[in-house]
């Protein structure tokens with residue numbers, strides 16, 4: 001199975017993001033129900049690795065916190081966009097959670113390439129050449145901002161490719177703790 005770990009977004013927020021998803025030639029927009037913030041891409045694993053990963057993720061302790069989506073950016077270049085995404089307001093608690101999640105594959109004997117965490121929510125992907133309309137879209141939405149939302153858990157998703165596109169399924173949810181004795185961390189905005 002093909003897995004990744006992510007923070008799911010509330011329905012209302014996904015609807016707000018979906019409202020941005022139009023008007024760009026060559027875009028493969030992420031289906032609104034699939035919009036998420038990836039913490040760690042895991043890849044193909046066997047059943048035993050998946051079980052070990054689940055155990056490692058379940059052992060993670062961290063506080064609940066609030067996150068705000070803000071800004072819009074891209075990967076690739078303006079003439080050859082790979083993806084357009086919505087950014088996240090800087091959040092130390094998110095960074096700490098991601099660092100813990102990124103350790104979990106090691107405990108499950110899953111090879112990982114280390115890459116810097118750049119938190120984002122992908123809106124759409126592109127294969128063909130991109131141009132002025134794309135650059136205009138990026139500058140028009142550069143100041144996008146949404147109300148903060150509470151992150152109360154993180155999720156292990158499986159991903160299947162179907163004819164209609166990717167289907168993501170929540171395999172397990174890992175709760176974060178409210179008012180945690182011993183895990184309250186400075187610098188975050190816990191809820």
Ligand code: 3AM
Pocket residue numbers: 004036037038041043120121122159
């Ligand atoms: O959150 P985003 O959209 O940036 O692109 C995939 C998506 O990232 C990424 O994992 C997230 C959940 O599907 N992904 C897919 N295949 C990948 C790979 N081979 C990958 N990331 C790294 N290596």
